[in-house]
Amino acid sequence: MSTMDYGNLAYLVLLGAVLVFWFFIQNRQSLNKTLQQAAVWGLIFLGVIAAVGLWDDIRQNAQPQQLVVEDSGRIEVPRGPDGHYYLTLDINDAPVRFVVDTGATSMVLTQEDALRVGLTEEDIIFFSEAMTANGPVRTAPVRLDDVSLGPFHDTNVRAFVNEGEMSKSLLGMEYLNLFARLEINGGRLILER
Incomplete structure (x- = not known):
């Protein structure tokens, strides 16, 4: 001054x-x-x-999270206020909120989400390693019995549990590649099978 x-x-x-x-x-x-x-x-x-x-938090809660158009086999997801896309998948009948991460190869669960979907501590053995933006982190490969997104059901889906701290589980390209069409247009993520 x-x-x-x-x-x-x-x-x-x-x-x-x-x-x-x-x-x-x-x-x-x-x-x-x-x-x-x-x-x-x-x-x-x-x-x-x-x-x-608190406006951004209020707006995010008031905004529709995902829209399923079952007759055309289409799911539309609006972009969140933070610029990310979020999807809620039912894994073994437990809802898990994922952030869509096209830079991630696999589906990566937080330890809390892994336990919530029915995996036990004996199922989660950290013996593999993944490279992240923050450096290497130990992971535990797991198989998920039932994964559903709207009308789409997949069984025996490969995923990893991250040993490090994560705020949300990540939905990577291995799962997204199960869809015939993946498009981001006009602030919406569109998935079709």
Whole structure:
């Protein structure tokens, strides 16, 4: 900040202090009511700031996650506010939310999702390794009995469980290649068989 900016800031602070002092002097007879109204306006201001800060989360929850058009064998997924596409697959009748990752080769489950779909700790043996953007990570190859996305069912699907920390499971190209058509157009991911 330059000297001129500091001068302007000092002027505005002084002007604001004078206005606040004048306001309280004018309303000293009803100071309690004035403080109550100031508190209400302050809470309204904080509420607006919270709504603006949480708008992306609110919009993502209000947005339809995926649309299945069964008669044409088509699934359309809108792009999320963060720019990613998310699909919810039923694995062994347990819903798992995936982020679509065309840069990933395989389907990769978080350890929590792997346990939720019925895999046991004995099923998850970390003896293979995968290269990620953050370097090598140990993985456990597994087979998933039943994977369904809308009307599409696949059995004995190969996947990996990641030993590292992941916020969401990844849906890689091995699974996406099971579809005859994969298209990203107009902010929508379209899958067809």
